[in-house]
Amino acid sequence: MKSLLLSAWRYRYFILSSIKVDFRRRFVRSRLGGLWMIINPLVQAAMFALILSQVLSGRLPDMSDNKLAYPVYLLSGTLAWNIFTEVINRCLTVFIENSNLLKKLVFPRICLPMIVTGSAMINNLLLLGSILLIIIVLGFTPGYNVIWLPLLMVITLTLSLGIGLILGTLNVFIRDIGQIVPIVLQLGWWFTPIVYPASIVPKAVLPFMRLNPMYWIVQSFQNAILFNTPPTWIALGCITLISLVLLRMSLILFRRASSEMVDVL
Amino acid sequence: MNQPVLQVDNLAKTYTQYRSELARVLSWTGLPIEPIAQHCVLQGISFAIEPGEAIGIVGQNGAGKSTLLKIVTGTQQPTTGTVSVNGRIGSILELGMGFNPDFTGRQNAFHSAGLMGFSQAEIESVIDRIERFAEVGTYFDQPVNTYSSGMQMRVAFSVITAFRPALLIVDEALSVGDAYFQHKSFNRIRDFQQQGSALLIVSHDANVIQSLCNRAILLDHGQVIQDGKPSAVMDYYNALIADKERATVSVKKVDADNLQTTSGTGEAIVDSIALIDATGKPTELVNVGDLVTLQVCVNVRKNLPIMVLGYMIKDRLGQVMYGTNTWHTQQAVKDLSQGDTVTYNIQFSMNLGPGNYSVSTALVNAETHMDQNYEWRDLAYVFEVANVNKVKFAGSAWLQPVIEVS
Structure with a gap:
């Protein structure tokens, strides 16, 4: 494990320059470049705000009088979900997309997921920045609990990297995974209170929903930005623990698989 | 060390x-x-x-x-x-x-x-x-x-x-x-x-x-x-390839885009073909300028009034380097009966540049193969010419120079 991280450290310049390249590449050919990455979730949030705000804005707890509450709620959840899915989706295909490099060149393979994670992180920091800007321009001032956001983002990142690396490694061998995961993520999006508040979910279903780690993460984002309350520490602590276990498992799996990975690519 | x-x-x-x-x-x-x-x-x-x-x-x-x-x-x-x-x-x-x-x-x-x-x-x-x-x-x-x-x-x-x-x-x-x-x-x-x-x-x-x-x-x-x-x-490698070629059938892939094609009535066929060096051993790697013998053994399958052997040496792009037949050399064999074997020994100096070459053979009854074609075989034999001891030169012909500088 140590050697894995040590070799990644030796390649730190390459990782950094690859993230830069990845970011710059999007600006070379298109005028808005990397901005397209954040326009997509923002437009999606705007659509839901437009269609559902009349129905749902009154349902948010303690916020029935605030017109901006629903858009802010939506944007907070969108940010959390976007980090989660972007890291997973990119880790899912990272080895397959770079099969040429993996087959011909020698470099620590662990660099690849690190590069996509880093580049996803930059995208989402941009998204965070624009979301904060938008809600401030709209006239909503977030409370001091936004200071938890960086920590929340790191936890989300750890969770999604653990899951993404496991799925990405398996996807090299079992390509069906690449098809299933987007569907599962789509379902997950609807089963997580992002466009609707948890309070409208039937009492019988709620305990099941709470088994979903993203339920807690999305809720913590909403708490930090909209409700100005600290995260649910117990749940978040558990999720951090689960994430670290998943990450550890993914690295073990990755090490097992990496010797055979090139054989099947 | x-x-x-x-x-x-x-x-x-x-x-x-x-x-x-x-x-x-x-x-x-x-x-x-x-x-x-x-x-x-x-x-x-x-x-x-x-x-x-x-x-x-x-x-x-x-x-x-x-x-x-x-x-x-x-x-x-x-x-x-x-x-x-x-x-x-x-x-x-x-x-x-x-x-x-x-x-x-x-x-x-x-x-x-x-x-x-x-x-x-x-x-x-x-x-x-x-x-x-x-x-x-x-x-x-x-x-x-x-x-x-x-x-x-x-x-x-x-x-x-x-x-x-x-x-x-x-x-x-x-x-x-x-x-x-x-x-x-x-x-x-x-x-x-x-x-x-x-x-x-x-x-x-x-x-x-x-x-x-x-x-x-x-x-x-x-x-x-x-x-x-x-x-x-x-040498060993070339022998290995030759061995493989002998073991395969008449229509086969010689390399990525070349197929050895054999056509004709089959009344006479080339039974074996080899390039023999000065020491009398078959070889696929020839030094520029070496004296070699192209040995072609023909098996006659039916009674034939006349048989002419033609051969061509082509480079890897298929351009003919040299070709002639036994009609031109007035060595046509006459009145053959079934089961006869005819051996041709064609001796020449390998005055070709380094590269890969192939030999095509034709067994006909006259000057061209249009009249009666017993067998036509492309890529019947593949050999390589290497410049081992001559001065370095370019091109596909070995034109030994004597350069006087005054």
């Missing part, structure tokens, strides 16, 4: 096939899952390379050359055995790998050198050298998608050879760009060798192997079957 640059010990590579990929994944967890098939591509490979040595690896397609190279470079793991490398490996197998067409040559140079594991500062120190060696002028700061493929190769080669590796792996792709740059890159490779880098060269080209290497390794079916002097190994 000091430590070997590369030490390969009892290396084997087996590709395992499981009932499903799920079974493969489960096998990592320690469950007793047996693979359904094991495909052994390399076995018992051992050799060592000393600093400054140049070793050629030859073998037919599928002999395991690329797998061996991948394991030596480290992209694939051996199933058993060890590969120990003393120093950095540079590989010209992957010229231009990881280049991004949207970025400039300079940016790509930084990026690929980073991929080779060098730090920003190290690359900084050689970037000027890379730029100078590539000689692409102001294009160095233009996006790579404006480059010609030759220019891209120039930059790629300059990056890969910017730092002297302990072992440089070179494959046929060495034909980088134009003749000028090829010459320049060969010089750099030779410089590396003189400074103590070892070379590992993969090629089908007997000329390259014999002119660059001081040792050759022949792989066949995943095993080292010869390891020694290049000339001896190449």
Whole structure:
């Protein structure tokens, strides 16, 4: 494990320059470049705000009088979900997309997921920045609990990297995974209170929903930005623990698989 | 001498096939899952390379050359055995790998050198050298998608050879760009060798192997079957190919895009064909200018009033170098009966330039094969001409010069 991280450290310049390249590449050919990455979730949030705000804005707890509450709620959840899915989706295909490099060149393979994670992180920091800007321009001032956001983002990142690396490694061998995961993520999006508040979910279903780690993460984002309350520490602590276990498992799996990975690519 | 640059010990590579990929994944967890098939591509490979040595690896397609190279470079793991490398490996197998067409040559140079594991500062120190060696002028700061493929190769080669590796792996792709740059890159490779880098060269080209290497390794079916002097190994290799050709049927693939085609009534057929050298042994590798005999044995299947043998020697592009027939030489054989065997010994000096050539044969009853074609056989025999001891020359004809300088 140590050697894995040590070799990644030796390649730190390459990782950094690859993230830069990845970011710059999007600006070379298109005028808005990397901005397209954040326009997509923002437009999606705007659509839901437009269609559902009349129905749902009154349902948010303690916020029935605030017109901006629903858009802010939506944007907070969108940010959390976007980090989660972007890291997973990119880790899912990272080895397959770079099969040429993996087959011909020698470099620590662990660099690849690190590069996509880093580049996803930059995208989402941009998204965070624009979301904060938008809600401030709209006239909503977030409370001091936004200071938890960086920590929340790191936890989300750890969770999604653990899951993404496991799925990405398996996807090299079992390509069906690449098809299933987007569907599962789509379902997950609807089963997580992002466009609707948890309070409208039937009492019988709620305990099941709470088994979903993203339920807690999305809720913590909403708490930090909209409700100005600290995260649910117990749940978040558990999720951090689960994430670290998943990450550890993914690295073990990755090490097992990496010797055979090139054989099947 | 000091430590070997590369030490390969009892290396084997087996590709395992499981009932499903799920079974493969489960096998990592320690469950007793047996693979359904094991495909052994390399076995018992051992050799060592000393600093400054140049070793050629030859073998037919599928002999395991690329797998061996991948394991030596480290992209694939051996199933058993060890590969120990003393120093950095540079590989010209992957010229231009990881280049991004949207970025400039300079940016790509930084990026690929980073991929080779060098730090920003190290690359900084050689970037000027890379730029100078590539000689692409102001294009160095233009996006790579404006480059010609030759220019891209120039930059790629300059990056890969910017730092002297302990072992440089070179494959046929060495034909980088134009003749000028090829010459320049060969010089750099030779410089590396003189400074103590070892070379590992993969090629089908007997000329390259014999002119660059001081040792050759022949792989066949995943095993080292010869390891020694290049000339001896190449002879063995050519015999191996010839053997394979004899074992196959009349319509067959000779290489990637050549099919040996046989046509005609079959009333007479070429039973065997061989090129025989001065010592009387069949050979597929001929030195420029050597006296050889093309021996063609014809088997007559039906009673024939007259038979003419024609033959042509073609280069690898199919251009005829020379051709004639026994009608022109007034040696047509008459009144043959079924079961007769006719042997033709065609002696000539191999006044051809280095390269690959093929022999086509025709058995007819007159001057051309239009009238009565007994058998027409393309690519009946393939041989190679190498320039072993003549002065270096270009072209496909050997016109021995006597140059007087006054």
